[in-house]
Amino acid sequence: MAKILFxxxxxxxxxxxxxxxxxxxxxxxxxxxxxxxxxxxNVLGCFLIGLITAFVTRPSALIAEEYRxxxxxxxxxxxxxxxxxxxxxxxxxxxxxxxxxxxxIVLSCGLGLLAVWLGHLAAVHWIDD
Numbered sequence: 001m002a003k004i005l006f007x008x009x010x011x012x013x014x015x016x017x018x019x020x021x022x023x024x025x026x027x028x029x030x031x032x033x034x035x036x037x038x039x040x041x042n043v044l045g046c047f048l049i050g051l052i053t054a055f056v057t058r059p060s061a062l063i064a065e066e067y068r069x070x071x072x073x074x075x076x077x078x079x080x081x082x083x084x085x086x087x088x089x090x091x092x093x094x095x096x097x098x099x100x101x102x103x104x105i106v107l108s109c110g111l112g113l114l115a116v117w118l119g120h121l122a123a124v125h126w127i128d129d
Contacts (some may be wrong), residue, residue, distance in 0.1 A: 002066045005012020018079045034100055035088040038081050039108055045080035047113035050119025052076070058127060082108075 018041050026037030049072060055061065055069045085108055092101035 002020065003069050006066045006070030007074035007077075010070040010076075011078035014078025014080075015077040017075075018081055022081065022108075024083075031090075035092075035104060036089065038084050038088055039111070041079065041081050042085060042108050043111045043115045045076055047115035047119040049076050049080075050116035051123045052119075054120045054123030055127070 021044070022037035022041050024037075025040040026035070030035045052071050056063045058069070085104070089101045089104050092098070092104060
């Protein structure tokens with residue numbers, strides 16, 4: 001039961017954080033067409049999952065499974081927006097904005113994977129095993 005509560009609580013918090021960050025970035029950028037808010041959330045979410053996973057899966061990690069699941073499945077699952085990415089890219093592609101659709105795919109996937117790698121490297125650098 002604790003796992004479910006941590007996942008649900010993390011998911012609720014992650015969703016609220018996604019909503020706030022996405023809106024702030026989108027408004028701040030002034031971009032009416034390109035989904036920069038979603039890109040920012042996806043890249044940050046990818047970095048954080050790389051960082052957190054590297055910390056909680058090392059042999060000396062003393063973190064309970066419900067906390068790990070609350071952070072990764074709950075918080076980051078609620079925070080990252082690849083479903084929004086898919087929808088926004090589809091809409092761009094079907095409204096004669098194929099260049100923006102392709103740019104969104106390349107940036108979201110490329111920067112997301114780079115951020116996972118950098119998050120992992122940062123965590124490994126900070127780990128004192």
